[in-house]
Amino acid sequence: MNKITKQSFAIQFMGQHRPKQAVLFSILLRRTAANPSRKLEDMDMIEFRNVSKRYANGTVGLNNVNLKINEGEMVVIVGLSGAGKSTLLRTINKLHDTTSGEILIGGKSVTAARGRELRLIRRGIGMIFQSFNLVKRSTVLRNVLSGRVGYHSTLRTVFGLFPRHDIELALDALSRVNIREKAFSRADQLSGGQQQRVSIARALAQEAKIILADEPVASLDPLTTRQVMDDLKRINQELSITTIVNLHHIDLAREYATRIIGMRAGEIVFDGRPEEATDEAFAHIYGRSIFEAELLGAES
Amino acid sequence: MNSPAAPTPTPTPTPNQAPRPLPVPPGRYKRYAAWMVGIVLFVICCYQVEVTPIKLMNGIPEMGKLIGEMFPPDWSYFPTIWEPMIQTVQIAIMGTTLGAILAIPVALLCANNIVTAKAVTIPVRIILNLVRTIPDLLFASIFVAVFGIGPFAGMLALMFFSFGLIAKLTFEAIEAIDPGPIEAMTAVGANKIKIIAFGVVPQILPYFVSYLLYTFEVNVRAASVLGLVGAGGIGLLLDRSLGLFRYDRACIIILLTLAIVLVIDYASNVVRRKLL
Numbered sequence: 265m266n267k268i269t270k271q272s273f274a275i276q277f278m279g280q281h282r283p284k285q286a287v288l289f290s291i292l293l294r295r296t297a298a299n300p301s302r303k304l305e306d307m308d309m310i311e312f313r314n315v316s317k318r319y320a321n322g323t324v325g326l327n328n329v330n331l332k333i334n335e336g337e338m339v340v341i342v343g344l345s346g347a348g349k350s351t352l353l354r355t356i357n358k359l360h361d362t363t364s365g366e367i368l369i370g371g372k373s374v375t376a377a378r379g380r381e382l383r384l385i386r387r388g389i390g391m392i393f394q395s396f397n398l399v400k401r402s403t404v405l406r407n408v409l410s411g412r413v414g415y416h417s418t419l420r421t422v423f424g425l426f427p428r429h430d431i432e433l434a435l436d437a438l439s440r441v442n443i444r445e446k447a448f449s450r451a452d453q454l455s456g457g458q459q460q461r462v463s464i465a466r467a468l469a470q471e472a473k474i475i476l477a478d479e480p481v482a483s484l485d486p487l488t489t490r491q492v493m494d495d496l497k498r499i500n501q502e503l504s505i506t507t508i509v510n511l512h513h514i515d516l517a518r519e520y521a522t523r524i525i526g527m528r529a530g531e532i533v534f535d536g537r538p539e540e541a542t543d544e545a546f547a548h549i550y551g552r553s554i555f556e557a558e559l560l561g562a563e564s
Numbered sequence: 565m566n567s568p569a570a571p572t573p574t575p576t577p578t579p580n581q582a583p584r585p586l587p588v589p590p591g592r593y594k595r596y597a598a599w600m601v602g603i604v605l606f607v608i609c610c611y612q613v614e615v616t617p618i619k620l621m622n623g624i625p626e627m628g629k630l631i632g633e634m635f636p637p638d639w640s641y642f643p644t645i646w647e648p649m650i651q652t653v654q655i656a657i658m659g660t661t662l663g664a665i666l667a668i669p670v671a672l673l674c675a676n677n678i679v680t681a682k683a684v685t686i687p688v689r690i691i692l693n694l695v696r697t698i699p700d701l702l703f704a705s706i707f708v709a710v711f712g713i714g715p716f717a718g719m720l721a722l723m724f725f726s727f728g729l730i731a732k733l734t735f736e737a738i739e740a741i742d743p744g745p746i747e748a749m750t751a752v753g754a755n756k757i758k759i760i761a762f763g764v765v766p767q768i769l770p771y772f773v774s775y776l777l778y779t780f781e782v783n784v785r786a787a788s789v790l791g792l793v794g795a796g797g798i799g800l801l802l803d804r805s806l807g808l809f810r811y812d813r814a815c816i817i818i819l820l821t822l823a824i825v826l827v828i829d830y831a832s833n834v835v836r837r838k839l840l
């Protein structure tokens with residue numbers, strides 16, 4: 265990565281004032297950057313070993329969770345509100361600490377990691393939030409580029425000096441979610457669905473091997489919901505990015521997941537393929553029979 | 565887009581809610597009592613500091629005499645005051661800028677959504693509050709005593725004053741920002757400084773600039789009286805004119821100060837409105 269950092273471009277000048285030889289140079293460099301020896305095997309399997317999480321106020325978030333998620337899976341986690349879905353997701357990148365047990369990613373302990381080591385692990389994990397969590401006053405491109413900060417020195421990123429490679433990566437990521445033309449718009453000028461796609465692009469620009477999405481479509485209308493879920497699914501298949509999504513809609517879970525995990529009171533009470541997730545199975549997860557409201561078609 | 569037309573009827577929220585009860589108005593007597601307390605306090609204050617309408621009445625003829633002596637203003641004095649006036653504005657610019665730069669790290673250290681350690685935020689806040697309790701003229705007197713008469717002391721005084729004001733306003737604005745981007749930047753693997761640069765600064769920048777301009781406005785006014793304690797600027801000439809009973813000269817100084825302040829206020833208001 266040090267090689268690319270030698271060739272820098274301020275984002276503002278991108279595309280306008282660009283010396284010819286710099287372009288050539290950066291293309292040469294990009295070739296070296298295109299096949300970096302990224303240790304993919306470091307980033308494959310997510311493993312929960314007897315993980316429990318108790319919040320400071322005594323609430324049990326997770327209760328002795330054991331779980332293995334393989335590379336390239338599209339896991340949808342369902343469960344009632346308060347079942348511990350967000351808690352599970354947020355322990356994977358240590359936004360939440362665990363009380364006991366261990367979480368491993370590619371054999372490396374997340375729970376034990378701290379400081380720089382933790383930041384490097386997080387760099388490989390994209391996160392998508394219900395409320396998008398974009399900087400609304402910044403441009404779309406800058407929001408996407410913010411996914412790259414883990415790859416460069418503090419000084420460089422603070423001055424916004426991202427290498428050309430990064431800008432191309434960011435624009436490619438925006439193309440993948442079909443909003444490349446919005447790159448220079450301010451994030452708050454975009455619709456909710458478009459903003460969520462920006463945050464997906466941010467995770468892509470991050471070159472994450474894992475994407476965690478905590479109710480990514482909860483604030484979107486049904487049509488936009490499908491577009492965003494389609495994007496996630498496509499990215500999961502094309503780039504074989506392990507994707508873990510929390511969802512409230514049973515029919516979406518069945519449609520998009522390769523594996524459904526049901527949670528109740530901090531425990532995993534269902535784990536199977538979508539075909540196995542029958543209405544009875546959901547009734548078990550929810551502790552009652554399914555209401556119309558849990559199907560996307562009937563909910564707002 | 566290219567997804568098959570999904571059978572998704574537009575949901576309509578059921579508007580079947582009971583009429584809400586009207587909010588109960590707060591106790592009327594409480595309000596009367598509050599007014600009474602306020603009025604009594606005001607009267608007590610007037611009495612204690614001997615503010616009486618009679619005094620005001622007695623002063624009016626004196627006031628009229630003074631204003632009479634002010635006009636016509638001594639226009640020939642204008643070339644003499646022009647340079648000190650510019651110096652006044654320069655003192656304000658320097659003081660505001662340096663104070664603002666100093667305020668940035670301190671504001672960040674005060675904000676408990678940036679620095680979670682109370683052991684840091686609380687001492688820094690205490691120091692900040694101490695700085696803020698010292699009025700600018702007192703700062704100026706102290707610095708004049710230390711560094712001697714001249715604009716340097718005035719600049720330092722305004723620097724500390726601006727620092728206190730901007731740091732306080734900024735840290736309160738920082739604490740009110742949307743925590744979402746901070747969370748997102750944490751998840752991306754950013755360190756503290758990167759989190760601040762990408763998650764905090766863009767949210768805070770317009771407020772910061774607005775506070776800076778506001779402080780500058782205040783400082784131009786403050787700088788024009790710094791000279792009273794020997795800290796440079798136009799205040800020195802104002803003091804001298806008043807001392808020599810040259811109210812016509814004082815008048816031209818006041819008029820020029822007024823003009824400069826108005827122009828700066830107007831310009832900074834325009835910029836601030838654009839920002840927010």
Ligand SMILES: Nc1ncnc2c1ncn2[C@@H]1O[C@H](COP(=O)(O)OP(=O)(O)OP(=O)(O)O)[C@@H](O)[C@H]1O
Nearest residue numbers: 319321323324325344345346347348349350351352
């Ligand atoms: N910061 C916190 N402090 C204390 N308790 C918490 C905290 N966050 C979550 N909890 C509790 O932990 C439990 C699991 O919460 P979690 O947010 O993981 O649920 P969830 O399945 O994501 O629910 P939802 O579908 O509503 O998002 C809940 O009982 C919740 O009240």
Ligand SMILES: [Mg+2]
Nearest residue numbers: 349350351478
């Ligand atoms: Mg949740």
